[in-house]
Amino acid sequence: MVYISPSILASDFVILGEQVAEAQAGGADMIHVDVMDGVFVPNISIGFPVIKSLSSHFSIPLDVHLMIDDPDRYVDLACTSGADFLTVHIERLRDPKSTLERIREHGVHPSISVSPKTPIESVFPYIRDADMILVMTVEPGFGGQHIIPETLIKVRKLRDEVNRRGLRNYKIEVDGGIRASNVATAVTAGANVIVTGSAVFGDPDIPSAIKSIRSAANGDV
Numbered sequence: 158m159v160y161i162s163p164s165i166l167a168s169d170f171v172i173l174g175e176q177v178a179e180a181q182a183g184g185a186d187m188i189h190v191d192v193m194d195g196v197f198v199p200n201i202s203i204g205f206p207v208i209k210s211l212s213s214h215f216s217i218p219l220d221v222h223l224m225i226d227d228p229d230r231y232v233d234l235a236c237t238s239g240a241d242f243l244t245v246h247i248e249r250l251r252d253p254k255s256t257l258e259r260i261r262e263h264g265v266h267p268s269i270s271v272s273p274k275t276p277i278e279s280v281f282p283y284i285r286d287a288d289m290i291l292v293m294t295v296e297p298g299f300g301g302q303h304i305i306p307e308t309l310i311k312v313r314k315l316r317d318e319v320n321r322r323g324l325r326n327y328k329i330e331v332d333g334g335i336r337a338s339n340v341a342t343a344v345t346a347g348a349n350v351i352v353t354g355s356a357v358f359g360d361p362d363i364p365s366a367i368k369s370i371r372s373a374a375n376g377d378v
Contacts (some may be wrong), residue, residue: 165203190207222270
């Protein structure tokens with residue numbers, strides 16, 4: 158199964174609630190929420206009050222991605238604000254296993270992310286500690302970028318590794334530059350959770366955009 162997780166980084170924040178409602182009604186499986194601090198990445202996005210509001214108004218799971226310098230400071234707050242999946246970056250963790258365990262103790266699915274320049278092998282020791290691994294397919298920080306083709310090699314290596322361990326349905330997420338025209342390539346490489354921003358929220362017909370991406374991911378077009 159392929160899961161679609163539209164990123165609100167590309168949404169119109171004036172009508173955020175309306176657009177999330179459209180995405181939920183249109184069949185999105187999660188809503189991706191990027192929290193950026195202007196330190197780990199050169200951009201600042203939104204914070205935990207927005208996550209809390211989304212959680213209180215919508216039933217769709219929140220796929221929260223902490224793109225911040227010291228994620229351990231905010232793991233507890235992110236979990237209690239309403240994250241259903243919480244992703245932290247391997248590049249900024251002092252003790253990845255401990256952080257992932259803390260997330261799980263909150264009843265939240267722990268996830269770990271790897272940036273384009275970081276070897277995918279760096280997350281292999283934590284595969285069983287996480288419920289999902291996010292492979293960034295662009296440099297983190299800004300939406301609307303083009304996918305870095307080499308990152309899909311990392312996706313394939315990761316899928317081969319989790320399959321070798323017998324984890325056939327393991328969630329591998331990709332984020333950055335994914336749209337209907339290239340999503341099948343990401344899925345073929347081994348991704349089964351697709352983050353897509355402008356391809357959904359930049360389309361005037363959000364449900365139709367989600368349907369197109371899902372069809373392409375399933376090889377129907």
